Structure formats: structure tokens, C-alpha cells
Amino acid sequence: MASNQPAPEAPSPSATLDGFGSPGDSDKAWEEWNPTEDSLRPVRGRHRVAKQRGLARSSTVLGVGVIAAVGAGGMATAQSKPPVSISLPDSLADNLPDAKSVPGLGALITAVESDDTPEPVVSAAPFTTAGLTTAETEQGATDAGEALRARILQQAEQQRSAADADAKAAEEAAAATKAATEAKKQQGEAEAKAAAEKKAAEEAAAKKAEAERLAKLAASYALPTSSYxxxxxxxxxxxxxxxxxxxxxxxxxxxxxxxxxxxxxxxxxxxxxxxxxxxxxxxxxxxxxxxxxxxxxxxxxxxxxxxxxxxxxxxxxxxxxxxxxxxxxxxxxxxxxxxxxxxxxxxxxxx
Missing domain, CATH: 2.70.70.10 (Glucose Permease (Domain IIA))
Structure with missing residues (x-):
């Protein structure tokens, strides 16, 4: 006749954890808890969609579980599983290059071995110096916007100077043309005056010569009668x-x-x-x-x-x-x- 034996009781937390989660019995095997184990089981029936949604949030649940474990007393470590060693075939291991000969990696290994940590390379130029020319940098300019403004003002000044120079050149050319015209006019007037004076002098000289000639002729000629x-x-x-x-x-x-x-x-x-x-x-x-x-x-x-x-x-x-x-x-x-x-x-x- 069968007897009704009581079902085995579930182990209490005190049987598994000592105090706040520290292992109480070193003889008992501890396994890593997988909070997504149930959600990864095949789901059948009408609850398939809901189970899949839980699967979509598995990463979030995992993160929450990790945080809860740390708050309860620290993250559990896997002690029951031995470390897995990774070995490579001799033919492949023999053909691998030396780690120190790999570009970039060799310098890192050497720095680690010598405990000489390389300093990070920091750009000497801040973002505000983008667009600055070498000459502007040498002159102490540090702000690209201010340098651009200075270049615009310099170009405007150069254009204004060029316009002023062109206007000055035009004024000088106009003045030179006016001076040349005035000089030509004065020269023409002087030449006309000189020509008139020369003509007047020639006429005076001719008149004088004629008078002298007539005087000489008058001395040798006489009127035919008088009282006429x-x-x-x-x-x-x-x-x-x-x-x-x-x-x-x-x-x-x-x-x-x-x-x-x-x-x-x-x-x-x-x-x-x-x-x-x-x-x-x-x-x-x-x-x-x-x-x-x-x-x-x-x-x-x-x-x-x-x-x-x-x-x-x-x-x-x-x-x-x-x-x-x-x-x-x-x-x-x-x-x-x-x-x-x-x-x-x-x-x-x-x-």
C-alpha cells in the first residue's frame, strides 16, 4: 500500500547563502545564475508573442539582474567551471608574425614592458584656429573668426587703398593733362606773341629801311615845281x-x-x-x-x-x-x- 510521503522541501536561502549572499557551505556546488534562461525556452501557444517581447528585453533584464546581484553582496563568480585553455595548431602558430613587428602593436607592447606609457597626442591647434594661415598663426592669432574678420577688413582696406590710389592716379593724370594743355596754350600764346613781335620788328625794320631809302632817294629826287x-x-x-x-x-x-x-x-x-x-x-x-x-x-x-x-x-x-x-x-x-x-x-x- 502506497504511503503518502511528504514532498521534499525547497532549500531555503540560508541553505545556500550565508549571511548577505556569501557562500555558507564550501561543499555545495554553486552555479552561475542565468536570468534569461526561462525566456530563452521555446514558447508555444497563445503566449508566444508575449514571450518574444520578453526576449527582446533580455539585455535590459540582464543588466538589471547584474545590478541587483552587486547590490545584494557582489557579483558571483563561476567557481564550478574550470578555465578553458585555447591552443592553436603548431603549423598555424609557427606562421604567426611576432607581435612586436606588427605596426602600432609593437610600440604599445614595448611601452607596456618598459612601464613608459606614451602620452596621448593632442592637437596643438584648438578648434578656433581652423582656417588660420601660417602667417596669422606666427603673428599670434588664435581665433579663426577674428582672423577672418581681420582678413576681410584687411581686404577692404586694400581695396579702399587701391581705389584711393586709382583716384589719386586719375587726379594726377587729369592734373598732368591740364598742366600740359595749359603749358601748350601758354607756349602757343608765347609763340604767337613772339611771332607778332618778330613780325612787328620786321615791319618796323622794313619801314625804317624804306624810310632810309626814300630819304636817300628824296635827296636825289625833287618835285617838278613849287606853289602848285x-x-x-x-x-x-x-x-x-x-x-x-x-x-x-x-x-x-x-x-x-x-x-x-x-x-x-x-x-x-x-x-x-x-x-x-x-x-x-x-x-x-x-x-x-x-x-x-x-x-x-x-x-x-x-x-x-x-x-x-x-x-x-x-x-x-x-x-x-x-x-x-x-x-x-x-x-x-x-x-x-x-x-x-x-x-x-x-x-x-x-x-
Whole structure:
């Protein structure tokens, strides 16, 4: 007959832990507690989704379990499981490189062996120096924003200096152009003034030379008579002259007024000449002929040499006249009659 034996009781915490979780019995085996063991079991039935959600949070549960174990008395260590040794085949171990020859690793091993911990490499330049040039760094600049502002201001200053230089150059060019124009104008005025002065001097010199010439000629030429009045000039038109115009210059003067040689020469003819009355022709050295007409008397003969101012006859009214006067004509060497007044004026005589 079966007897009802009581079920074995579950071990109490005091049987497993001594005090606050320290192992109380060294003879009992301790195993590591896996808080996710139950959640990793296969889940069947309607609670599958809920079990999977618990699995998703397994890492969080594990972390909470670890913190709880530390608070209860420290993390348990695995004492029941012996350490596992890892061995490599001789063929693979023989072909592995020396750890000290691996780049980066060898220096670390050497530093560990010599207890000389390498100092971490720290960038010498702070983040604020990003964008700084070498020249700016050498000048003591430490802030990139301030350096950028300084560069912008420097560029603006350079541009303003360049603009000022361009404006100054333009002003200097304009001033130079104005000065050149003014100098050219002054030079032109000076040249014009010099030319005018030169022309005036030349005219004065020519006038003076002409005066000297006329004075010299006047000394060698003389008016044909004195106390006269000009009554008819060369070229006047009228019916009293056979040619229709006057061919000489009339000096009206009282009868008997002396008629003089205007220049030295030779008497070419002297006598009656129709409408000219008594006429004397005096030939000068250059071949010019001077005709003295309407004389009342003649004091020279043909071939006689006379000098300037010598009396060669007297004023009269012989020939075709309306009153006593001296009719004077001038003929060039080829026989052409010219204006006696212009000829006498050219010789320096004021008629």
C-alpha cells in the first residue's frame, strides 16, 4: 500500500547563502545564475508573442539582474567551471608574425614592458584656429573668426587703398593733362606773341629801311615845281583829251614858275609838240622818260646833262590847255605811261 510521503522541501536561502549572499557551505556546488534562461525556452501557444517581447528585453533584464546581484553582496563568480585553455595548431602558430613587428602593436607592447606609457597626442591647434594661415598663426592669432574678420577688413582696406590710389592716379593724370594743355596754350600764346613781335620788328625794320631809302632817294629826287595845286590826275576820263582820259598829272601854278629836273639825266628832246605845247623830255639813267609839257619857255637843249633840282623851263599855257599849269608824264623804258603821282611817291616825294 502506497504511503503518502511528504514532498521534499525547497532549500531555503540560508541553505545556500550565508549571511548577505556569501557562500555558507564550501561543499555545495554553486552555479552561475542565468536570468534569461526561462525566456530563452521555446514558447508555444497563445503566449508566444508575449514571450518574444520578453526576449527582446533580455539585455535590459540582464543588466538589471547584474545590478541587483552587486547590490545584494557582489557579483558571483563561476567557481564550478574550470578555465578553458585555447591552443592553436603548431603549423598555424609557427606562421604567426611576432607581435612586436606588427605596426602600432609593437610600440604599445614595448611601452607596456618598459612601464613608459606614451602620452596621448593632442592637437596643438584648438578648434578656433581652423582656417588660420601660417602667417596669422606666427603673428599670434588664435581665433579663426577674428582672423577672418581681420582678413576681410584687411581686404577692404586694400581695396579702399587701391581705389584711393586709382583716384589719386586719375587726379594726377587729369592734373598732368591740364598742366600740359595749359603749358601748350601758354607756349602757343608765347609763340604767337613772339611771332607778332618778330613780325612787328620786321615791319618796323622794313619801314625804317624804306624810310632810309626814300630819304636817300628824296635827296636825289625833287618835285617838278613849287606853289602848285593838283587839278587833274592820271586816268581821269574826259572829252578834253584825245585818248578819252588824262595821261598825266597836272600841277596848276602861275605862269613863269620854275620847272625843275626831278632827277639827274640827259635832255632827250626840247621843243614844240602840238597839243603838248612846248615840251622837254628828260631821260634818266635807267631809261625812264619824264615829259614836261605846256611850258612857257625852255632853258635846256637836247643832249644836255642836268642834275636833280636844275631848272629846265617855266610853267605856261601853251598847247591844248585851259590855264597855266605843268602837265607831267612818266614813261617806262618800253614807252608805257604810268601814274606820275605813284612814281614820285615811290621816290620818297610827298606830292
Amino acid at each position: 595845286t593838283i587839278t587833274s590826275t592820271f586816268g581821269e576820263a574826259g572829252t578834253m583829251w584825245a585818248s578819252g582820259q588824262h595821261t598825266g598829272l597836272d600841277f596848276a601854278a602861275p605862269t613863269g614858275t620854275p620847272v625843275k629836273a626831278v632827277h639827274g639825266g640827259t635832255v632827250k628832246s626840247a621843243g614844240w609838240s602840238g597839243s603838248y605845247g612846248y615840251r622837254t623830255v628828260l631821260e634818266l639813267d635807267d631809261g625812264t622818260e619824264i615829259w614836261y609839257c605846256h611850258q612857257s619857255s625852255m632853258d635846256v637843249v637836247v643832249g644836255q646833262q642836268v642834275s636833280t633840282g636844275d631848272t629846265i623851263g617855266r610853267v605856261g599855257a601853251t598847247g591844248n590847255v585851259t590855264g597855266p599849269h605843268l602837265h607831267l608824264e612818266v614813261h617806262t623804258p618800253d614807252g608805257t605811261g604810268i601814274d606820275p603821282m605813284a612814281w614820285l611817291t615811290d621816290k620818297g616825294l610827298a606830292v
